Amino acid sequence: MKLPLSWLGEFVSVAAEVEEICRRLTAAGVEVENLERLRPGFSNVVVARVLKVDRHPNADRLSLCEVDAGPVGRFSVVCGAPNVRAGMTAAYARVGARLRAGVHGAGGAASVEQAPPLEAAVIRGIKSDGMLCSERELGLSEEHQGILELDSGAPGVDLAAALYLDDTVLDIAITPNRGDCLSVLGLAREIAALFGVRMKPARITPLTGQDHAAAPLAVEIQAPDLCPRYAALAMSGIKIGPSPAWVTRRLELSGMRAVSNVVDATNYVMLELGQPIHAFDYAKLAGGKIVVRRAGNDREMTTLDGLRRDLLPDDLVIADAEKPVALAGVMGGGNSEVGGETGTILLESAYFEAMSVARTGRRLGLRSEASYRFERGIDRAGQVRALHRVAAIIRRIAGGRPAGSIVDVEARPAPAREIALEPDAIAKLLGIEIPPAEVSRRLKALGAAVRSGGRGRLIVTAPSFRPDLNEPADLAEEVARLRGLEEIPATAPARVSAGPAVEDASRIFARASREVMLGCGLTEIKSIAFVAPADNQAYPGIGAGETVRVTNPLSAELGEMRRSLVPGLRAALRFNLNREAAAFHAFEIGRAFIMKDREQAPEAERLAGVSYGEYALGAIGRAGVAADFFTIKGIVESYLQSLPGAPRPSFEPPGGGELAFLHPGKSAHIRIGGQLAGYAGELHPGEAMRLELSGPCGIFELDLTLLLAYGTPPPRPIELPPRFPAVRRDLALVVDREMAADKVLQAMAETELNLLESVRLFDVYEGGSLPPGKKSVGIACLYRARDRTLTDGEVNRAHAELVERARARLGAELRQ
């Protein structure tokens, strides 16, 4: 909402600097976002009347003019404009005037003060005492075809005042609850309440000179739930034409365009009083009748902008005896539009329910200054006053006179909104005692009626223009903000939490997971959860389920919620490689979205990582470890080992078609406790090629929602370190090349020999003297007893037993 201070001054005057007004408004929740001081681009230019125009004796294209600048004097000027003529009113720059744009717009000074003063000149032998100015020279527009012709103004009056150029405009952000502030009147009320001053008396000119025969009018409200009140007035003898400067200038300063006098007058009153007004061409209304009703069987209408609009049966329309002529509160109809020929108009000033206007407006994508105000709630009692005001203005700028009286139909009375305010209510909420007299005074300043309800209780009736005041908390806010929130002390509450401060387990787990990733050398990234459908197809994440789609995405490329964190990591990898990074090791913890069933929220916590390029321990003269399957698996293993309760994970090669984005031979599903916990592997070489990678790129993703269960250690006693030494025996088994090493270890562990403490893989060997299709697996076996040092004999017997059982289970040979 833009507020020209000259307009505000017609309603209230405050003895404070404009900066102070802005500060107080902002502190009270009516935020002034900008303050613009408008200054004319000239000085010493006055309104003047051209008395006489003669040909310049020495130049065909120049004229010699005599101008009357009233009390300023009469002057003789040379003028080159083709439109100059005797009798016109023009802008006269005296000797000493300054034009920021310069003569012929050729100057361009930084400010009016810096422009050189105009000097008397001799043009082709004739002295010119100043000049008549074009719009360009005055800085009003780029127009320079001729001089500015004014439609009014007394000679000698300062041009800046005549054109309303000297003003200050506040740009104010009005919150959705304060529809009452969407007018000059409303802001004046707010300022008056803030500064404790009285408003100037309202200037309502009563209707006079009615011509009752001119335009009979009847109003019927058939939908009182959507339109409780409708007031109308017909005016005849209208002459449509442009509006005078005082109207157009204020519309312009308020951010609206001037159209023609009648429409401008309705907009002017809307800006001034907050009541939208619509003007119909009376001659186009069938039966001189207004019916406020639901669209019902009317399926469409054409609005003012020439577009055909589909109607729903519940849309509120204004109809005449036959057809809809306006979408109530949203936009007028093309069939009843005021045009150049209009002689009689019907002015509508109504209250439409906010929800109805909002619903219809939003559905049709129609937004107007009027619907904006209806949606935020206008004054429930302001309809008739606005009609008086607009009638007076139309009379002044478009001629015409009222054709009869105002027809005011109230189909549903306004509910009385009485709020009982208990004596301690405000103190309880704000934490500060405010004397009842002050509470009462502040609420009255806002226009509320306040009376005593006995025992210190106040009964407050909210003003008709404040639909947002409904309960004690609303009143507490009003008192607090008028007083200033700085008056409320800042005090520490007693700790209200029932127990010690605690944190959600999933957050603690995520934090611990992040620490492990840092230790593994990965840097954390954050990516946005929207991805392209192709990303979800390429990286379907962990587990099955439906993709979550966005109905109204920013673009098709951001049309789905990510199933996996990998697309974000991949994008970050690419971003950094494009910026000279040689390696990229990163992780993200965030949410993935997969719809498993309707009962559960389709979101789960994920940890994913990408590792590309030299990973660790490189230096001059010694190659570092480059990222590959084993480094990424190592990171996953380190992470899983950090989970105190996690059983040993198993890595299983993917089935056909699974994990298609990974190298088919260098990737694995990760299972923990039999459940799918994620995957790890090298990016598919085809994809690596597309990314122009020069080596393997490791990727993993884990389901943190699943792993959370393993984040806390199971309750078990601490084991003391063994007191007796272990004995190591190695063995090499020859097995089929296809047999997973893990299976061999598993088989050995499952022998459950009670002296066997652990088995560990230390070598895998193929070729050489081994038969084709076979490999040798080197395993270190540790034997230990808790209560004694083992003898050679005991170890040998146990080891022989182990070898025997392993051979039997695996069909393996002992390598000699």
Next chain:
Amino acid sequence: MKDQLEEIRARALRGLADDATEAATEDVRVRVLGRSGELTEIMRRMREVPAAERPAIGQLVNQIKRELEARIEVLQHKLKQAALERSLAEARLDVTLPGARLPRGRLHPVTLTIEEMLRIFGAMGFEIVATRDIEDDFHNFAALNFPPDHPAREMQDTFVLGGGLLLRTQPSTGQIRVMEQRKPPLAIVCPGNCYRRDELSVRAAPMFSQIEGFMVDRAGKITMAHLKGVLTEFLRAFFGPGTAVRFRASFFPFTEPSAEVDISCLLCAGKGCRVCKQSGWTEILGSGMIHPNVFRAVGYDPAEYQGFAFGLGVERTALLKLGVEDMRLFFENDLRFLGQFQGSVERFS
């Protein structure tokens, strides 16, 4: 025999002169003390010695053996010392060459900011609760006092997912989720992602982090004065003790009274600059006393309970603290940006 022993001893000592090499020393050891060395030979031939002389000869052999062993040990130590010194002199590295490093990861500045904020709230007694991103209309709007078709809904352009679901536009959904399950007293902060239909740009992102906080207890126990107390303390802990804090009346559907909170501009310390549009203040968070309709929506009696709530944007706050202005930095993940954060987000000046 005795002469023979003296002879062996003298010869061995000659071989173990001060300048004896390691090889020469070893030679002597093998020749004299070895398994078939000269002294061993003598001991083997002890039978030939008359019984009366045997103890004396035996003693002499042992004495010579100990003497030579000691001498050899001295020499060997000396030689090792010399060898060590030689190798130390030779093995000199260019210590300015880079080390063989283990990789080092960094936390994202948004994470660091959230953790710092939660650490402060945790110390103030707030419990930290995780909440969901995907919500329904009730939890994101209706329960938070946004009537259907109300213009306040347009303050936040919403991503719709179909099936009655949407991506939450503010973390205040956390209030509803918690209060549906629990009864006061409550002091809770909920960090989480929020989503609004803004293109990723210098000023905005379609997904961002916020922290919602609220405190609820019996009516009269938690007041607006406490809201000011808690937020002032938090902002001073986070931005520094000299930070000025200002509360301005405002509007949010889910609070009444509502207040915007400003802090003194970090760049100009309140003097007025381009960043704060000459005002000296920067808007930092929204807050207020929880609206009675919110309590009604979760089945609390507003006459019985009362409390405050606030919401704080993480990325914007982090940008302010860092003194940079581009939101995209947080989502591009440029390592040259991410690599600058060492466990905390502090302003570069």
